[in-house]
Structures are given as C-alpha cells and as structure tokens.
Amino acid sequence: MFDWAGLLLKAVYYYGHLIGLSNFEFDWRTGRVFTAKRSTFYAIAINAIIFMLLILQSTKKLDLNMIIGRSNKLVQYVLIIVLGMRIAAGFSAILVRWRQRTQMMRLTKMVIRIFLQKPQVIRMSRWDILIKFILACTTDFLQMAITWNAMGHSEANQILPMVVQFWMSAVINLATSQHYLVILFVRAYYHLLNRELRQVIEECKELSNHPQRKGAFMTRCCSLSDRLEIIAKLQTQLQSTVTQLHEVFALQGLMVFGGYYILSIATAYLTYSILKNGYENLEMTLVMMILSFTWSFFFYLDAILNLFMTLNLIDDHKEMIRLLDQRTIFASRLDVRLEETFDSMQLQMIRDPFKIKIFKTFTITRSSTSVMFGSLITNSIFLIQYDLENF
Structure with a gap:
C-alpha cells in the first residue's frame, strides 16, 4: 500500500532544509540522528543570507502604503508591531535551532525511538497529517500571493522587506508545523x-469477579502487571518528550504565541478600519483585500487546529488518570505485585503532573484559553474605542 503520509513527512523534512530551518539530519527507518557537512554548511549559508537581508531591511524604511494604502497613524503603528513580531518570531526560531541544536537532536532521537516501537502511529495520524499539510501549504501560497501582489504595486527598494516578511512567515509556519506533528504523534500514542490500559482494566475486573485457581490466578496477575509496567514506562517517555519539546521551543513558543495574540487584535482592528472607511478610501486593491482575508481565514484555522491538538492531548492524559481510578471498583483484591504496579503508576502521575507551559509562564488549559480569548476581545474593543475617539 502506498505510504502517502510518509511521503508528506519527507516533504516537510526536505522543506525544512530548503528554507534553512533544519540543520541536522535523521533517518526514520533506523532512528539515527546525525550532523552532516552538507546540511550544516547549507543551513549556515541560508541563515547567513537571512541575517544579511534583515540587516539590509533595517536600513530601509518600509512603505506601509503598499500593504493597506492610505491609513491613519494608529493603523500604521499596529502594522509595524505585527510585522516586527513576525520577523522577531522567525529569527528567534532560527537562532534556537543553532543555540539548542544538541537538545533538538536529542529530542528528535527520542521521538523516533519511541515511535519505531509503534509504526502504526503514523498510519493512525495520516488524515491529521494531510489536513495540516493542506493548511500549511495554503497559508504559504497565500502569503506568497500577497507578497507578489504587493511587489507589483511597490517600488524596487520595497521588494526586499516583502521578501524577508515572506521568508520569516515560511519559517514560523514550518516551525509550528513541526511542533504540531510531535504533539500529534504523542496523542496517537496516548x-x-x-486502549491497552482499558483492556488491562477490563481483564482485572473479570479476574477480581471470578477468581481462578491459585496458579492460573497468579500467572494472569503477573502478565497484567507486566503489561501495566510497559504502559507506565511508555507514558513516562511520552510525557518526558512533551516536556522536553516545550523546553526546546520555549522562546519560539513565546514569540509565536505573542504573535498570535497581537495579530488577532490587529486583525480585528484592521477589519473594523476597512468596514469603517471602505477599502477604496484606504487605497487598497480588491485583490489585496480578498487575499488578506482569505489568508487570515486559513491562518486562524491552522492556529485553532494547533491549539485544539494540544488541548486534546491534555484530555487524553486525563482519560488515562480516569481509567486508573477504576481500580477502586474491583470486586476483590488482586495479586500484591499487580496492586503495587497500579499504586506506582498512579503515584507517578500524581507526583509528576502533566502540564504544558509556554516559556514556563502560561499554562495551556481550556480555562486559560477561554481567558485568553476574552482578553483578545477586550483589547480589540479598547483599540477600536481609541480609534473612534481620536481618528
């Protein structure tokens, strides 16, 4: 059977090298993670070009009129902040890949080693991989179209800033896609x-309701204890992988999260400005407006997909805790070793709670996400009120 999901993952792998985000290599079949002169020198060359382009851009003044036409100062300030955050997020993603190269290689090796044990994880995740691939490609192509359209209405000295913006957007998009894929595979493994824990619980219930002869009873209890120990070991590895993932992506996560937050407020305000003044009065072209709103739709759809994948992973962990709590309904006491294995796994999960934090400050939960959306709405209203009062 044709492995199209594996082909998509290979495309993501080579695209990361192409744009200069990846600076080491790995082999999915063997789990080998290594550095190579070819990929290292290529990444250095591409990153040096990006750095030089950023320096050149800093010497030029970006003409915001080519993006949104004639606008008031508040709109221009909002655009400057958004574009600055995008560049900072992309540049920080590249710096992190060099500064924490060893940690990234160790994380990649850990991920590959775990999932080589269960190759069906990729097969289980193939449709999620396809959806993510389509959204990421659509976002990049729309960003390219916006850049091309803006370049067609700009002077030659404004082309460089637009190219840098597109490049940084591509870097951010791929970095968040890589984070998404790791979370997706961890969730599939969960x-x-x-499923295995549920089977163990059901067999324990049956064993506690219908005790067998002592020899057979002890044999089944030992078998269930072994299976439970394997589950506990793999769960620890998965949790360690997620923890290390967010430690490595800490700065990048903070920049991307801050970019999402500010861009969301900016999008609400810019939408209000267009509705208030009309795109003709802002000297925007109809094509630019359509491309911008289409890009925003797919960009936020992709962001929501990333968010809910993380929230669903947290829910899967809670489901495992809930399954372990069912041991209290066993009809009679099982073997001592099996009971101790249950106790050990529960204590392990209580002692080391599963938390996903951004830069060790903001904990991602459904309640904190609701608070964040409320804050977005509030700040968007404040910005619109300021515009009504002063412009």
Whole structure:
C-alpha cells in the first residue's frame, strides 16, 4: 500500500532544509540522528543570507502604503508591531535551532525511538497529517500571493522587506508545523496506551469477579502487571518528550504565541478600519483585500487546529488518570505485585503532573484559553474605542 503520509513527512523534512530551518539530519527507518557537512554548511549559508537581508531591511524604511494604502497613524503603528513580531518570531526560531541544536537532536532521537516501537502511529495520524499539510501549504501560497501582489504595486527598494516578511512567515509556519506533528504523534500514542490500559482494566475486573485457581490466578496477575509496567514506562517517555519539546521551543513558543495574540487584535482592528472607511478610501486593491482575508481565514484555522491538538492531548492524559481510578471498583483484591504496579503508576502521575507551559509562564488549559480569548476581545474593543475617539 502506498505510504502517502510518509511521503508528506519527507516533504516537510526536505522543506525544512530548503528554507534553512533544519540543520541536522535523521533517518526514520533506523532512528539515527546525525550532523552532516552538507546540511550544516547549507543551513549556515541560508541563515547567513537571512541575517544579511534583515540587516539590509533595517536600513530601509518600509512603505506601509503598499500593504493597506492610505491609513491613519494608529493603523500604521499596529502594522509595524505585527510585522516586527513576525520577523522577531522567525529569527528567534532560527537562532534556537543553532543555540539548542544538541537538545533538538536529542529530542528528535527520542521521538523516533519511541515511535519505531509503534509504526502504526503514523498510519493512525495520516488524515491529521494531510489536513495540516493542506493548511500549511495554503497559508504559504497565500502569503506568497500577497507578497507578489504587493511587489507589483511597490517600488524596487520595497521588494526586499516583502521578501524577508515572506521568508520569516515560511519559517514560523514550518516551525509550528513541526511542533504540531510531535504533539500529534504523542496523542496517537496516548490513544494506543489508553486502549491497552482499558483492556488491562477490563481483564482485572473479570479476574477480581471470578477468581481462578491459585496458579492460573497468579500467572494472569503477573502478565497484567507486566503489561501495566510497559504502559507506565511508555507514558513516562511520552510525557518526558512533551516536556522536553516545550523546553526546546520555549522562546519560539513565546514569540509565536505573542504573535498570535497581537495579530488577532490587529486583525480585528484592521477589519473594523476597512468596514469603517471602505477599502477604496484606504487605497487598497480588491485583490489585496480578498487575499488578506482569505489568508487570515486559513491562518486562524491552522492556529485553532494547533491549539485544539494540544488541548486534546491534555484530555487524553486525563482519560488515562480516569481509567486508573477504576481500580477502586474491583470486586476483590488482586495479586500484591499487580496492586503495587497500579499504586506506582498512579503515584507517578500524581507526583509528576502533566502540564504544558509556554516559556514556563502560561499554562495551556481550556480555562486559560477561554481567558485568553476574552482578553483578545477586550483589547480589540479598547483599540477600536481609541480609534473612534481620536481618528
């Protein structure tokens, strides 16, 4: 059977090298992670070009009129902040890949080693991989179209800033896609572990309701204890992988999260400005407006997909805790070793709670996400009120 999901992952892998985000290589089949002169020198060359372009851009003044036409100072300030955050997020992603190269290689090796044990994880995730691939490609192509359209209405000295903006957007998009894929694979693995744990719980219930002869009873209890120990070991590895993932992506996560937050407020305000003044009065072209709103739709759809993948992973972990709590309904006491294995796994999960934090400050939960959306709405209203009062 044709492995199109693996082909998409290979495309993501080579695209990362192409734009200069990846600076080491790995082999999915063997789990080998290594540095190579070819990929290292190429990444250095591409990153040096990006750095030089950023320096050249800093010497030029960006003409915001080519993006949104004639606008008031508040709109221009909002655009400057958004574009600055995008460049800072992309540049920080590249710096992190060099500064924490060893940690990134260790994380990649950990991920590959874990999932080589369960190759069906990729097969289980193939449709999520396809959806993510389509959204990421659509976002990049729309960004390219916006850049091309803006370049067609700009002077030659404004082309460089637009190219840098597109490049940084591509880097951010791929970096968040790589983070998404790791979370996706961990979540698929959690599904397998929860399925196995559910089977162990059901067999324990049956064993506690119908005690067998002592020899057979002890044999089944030992077998269940072994299976439970394997589940506990794999769960620890998965949790360690997620923890290390967010430690490595800490700065990048903060920049991307801050970019999402500011861009969301800016999008609400810019939408209000267009509705208030009309795109003709802002000297925007109809094509630019359509491309911008289409890009925003797919960009936020992709962002929501990333967010809910993380939230669903947290829910899968809670489901495992809930399954372990079912041991209290066993009809009679099982073997001592099996009971101790249950106790050990529960204590392990209580002692080391599963939390996903951004830069060790903002904990991602459904309640904190609701608070964030409320804050977005509030700040968007404040910005619109300021515009009504002063412009």
